[in-house]
Amino acid sequence: MSQVAICPNCGSKSKVNTKNGVITYQAIQDEEAFKKVEQLKKAIEKFKAKAEKLEQELEVLMNKE
Ligand SMILES: [Zn+2]
Secondary structure, three states, rough: OEEEEEEEEEEEOEEEEEEEEEEEEEEOOOHHHHHHHHHHHHHHHHHHHHHHHHHHHHHHHHHHO
């Protein structure tokens, strides 16, 4: 039987397992965590697109010199 607790290392909801007196925390990937990861991925994509655009603009400016 596993117990659910907050992992002291990363603060995420985790399953607590005790094996040979050693307590291990296994993070539970709940829906909320997945949603956050998806949001972060989208934000990174947007950021990448912006950075690429800026790079191109910079190149154009530098070629004008
Ligand atoms: Zn953890």
